[in-house]
Amino acid sequence: MILHRIRRWDDYLPYLAVIVMAVSFLAFAPAAHADIYTLSIEKIHFGFDGRIREAMAINGQIPGPTLRFREGEEVTINVTNKMDTDTSLHWHGILLPFTQDGVPGISFPGIKPGETFTY
8 A cells, every 4th residue: 555645835845945046036137238149050950849850040049049139239249150051140120231131142142151240
């Protein structure tokens, strides 16, 4: 015969303390701010529907990281192409010359494999 001990609420106090610390850290953590951002574009194996496929990721994640800055703030964004073909990023919310934003070979020459483009 297997007997299960009935847990009391205070059995969970150590777990509750860890959760409260984690939540408070996230709630009061300063917003990410940098004058220089470094991004890398690479292919990864990714699956979201039970099937693994090759996908383009930025800094190893899909979707890529969200960069936040204020209007008028000057930042440098270094983008390295780790893929085997020319690529580019299309920016939303950033005004750029058309020669720096768009499809490789049409309005933007693209970032060559192994190279870094600085915005």
